[in-house]
Amino acid sequence: MTTATLDRPATAASLTYEEIQAFLFAEVRTLDDRDWDTWLTFYHKDCPFWMPTWDDEDKLTEDPANEMSLMYYPNKQGIEDRVFRIKTDRSSATSLPEPRTNHYLSGIEILSREGTQIKLRFNWQTLSYRYGATDQHWGTSFYTVETSGGRPLITDKKVVLKNDHIHHVIDVYHI
DSSP states (O other): OOGGGGOSOOOTTTSOHHHHHHHHHHHHHHHHTTOHHHHHTTBOTTOOEEEEOEEETTEEOOOTTTSOEEEEESSHHHHHHHHHHHHHTOOTTOOSSOOEEEEEEEEEEEEEEETTEEEEEEEEEEEEEETTEEEEEEEEEEEEEEOSSSSOEEEEEEEEESOOOOSSOOOGGGO
16 A cells, blocks of 8 residues: 555545554654655644653653753754754764664554544664664654645644663664
C-alpha cells in the first residue's frame, strides 16, 4: 500500500488499520531517506512535537512550557525551523555527516477514533550509523492524526525516549 492510497478524504472510522500502518511507515521512511520536505508534509500547521524528559527514573515531565524537555516545538513552524537548520548546517546540534538511520515500528495500537481524529500509540526503535559506530534509540510514540483533509495529518506528537542516557545530541531523525 502506498501513501497515494491515503490521498483521499476519509473519516477516522473509514481509515483501515493497514492504511494507518502505511501512513506511519511512510513517515519514518522519509526520515531514513532524509527527505525532509516530504517529512514535513505529514504534519498539521498547529502540531506540537514534544519529547519530555524523565523527571526521575519512572516519571516523565508533564508540562513542556514549564519543565525540561528533550525536544519541544509548539507547532509545525518549529519543526520547519529544525529542518531548515539540518538542511543548511546552521546548527551546532546538526550531526555532520548526518547519520544513516533505520526506523522500526511495532505494536501499533489505535487508542481511539472520534469523528475525524485517530489517537495512536506505537513502539519504535531507531538504529543510526555514523563514524563506524552504531547507536540505538527506542521508545513509544503517541500521535493524534486528523483524517478530514485530502490525506491524514499528524496534529499532535509525543515521543517518549526510553533509553535517555545518551552520549551525543539527539535529533528528529533519531526518533
